[in-house]
Amino acid sequence: MRALLVGILMLLAMSAAHAVDLQGEELARYHALNAELRCLICQNRSIAESDAPLAQDLRAIVERQIADGRSDAEIKQYLVDRYGKWVLYDPPLDSATIILWAGPFVMLAIGLLVVFLLMRRRRGAPTASPPLDRERLDRVLDEQARDADPDSSEERS
């Protein structure tokens, strides 16, 4: 137990040693930007989450550029110039990403259209029940009553 505590403390100390020299609003921008940039090695993580060497390098670049007074847009552009729009987790709307942005709404529209057509067809269907053949119904019911009665009395006795 004590070993575990010491381990955790050492880990905390290590992460503190890696802490960035930014403060306040700049630190908030640093974290926000890191969360928005995709790691190129482990591609389903942001560079904030990833501990790949490249992610560490990219975090260092973000830190240095914020310290140099660059804007978020400039820092993103710096990375897009090198790695393509792929590094952005929030891709801009353009001709290459139009399917990504419009796709869900197109699918929703198709789904609504199908539902609408089905409902219209159902409403158009005949609602009146077919005419009842009372004579035949009586006959069938009589036959069933006659068949069922003797059987059940025999079984019981």
Add this chain to the structure above:
Amino acid sequence: MRWRLVLPILIVFALIVLLGYGLTRRPDILPSAFIDKPAPAFDLPTLASDQERITVDDLKGRVTLVNVWASWCVACRAEHELITAVSRRTGVPVVGLNYKDTEANAKRWLGRYGNPFAVVAFDPTGATGIDWGVSAVPETFVVDAEGIIRYKVVGPITREEMNASLIPKLEQLKAKGS
């Protein structure tokens, strides 16, 4: 009535084609941001000597292959033989970009496996690698005589890729330049 039977089959078939296409793609290989753009500037010492430097201007004047490698990179050793073969078969010089390595390790690697490079730029911090959009070694760039990047291989070169696309691309660029 007939089309109600055929339509679901068509939809399933279209889905199979679409999913099959999705399966054969390699989502981990990203399109390069640098195709048909000038090679990013760099100015690095060579591995051979601290006095010598190599810059992006040294790439101009002829078709070159720029191979990003490191002694710690296992895949680089796998493609080492093919890089040598490409250079020998096409006569295109290979410029090495030694990425995040130590001088001693890099030199030992070249001594052990052979040196396919005309010159090696030494980039221990990886700063030039980031300027070139390198996400993982090895990566190989084809740079034409004007210093424009024309083709890029991410990851180790395979024999199929070498014969099917890399060598034809180099020959085509060489023919255009002369």
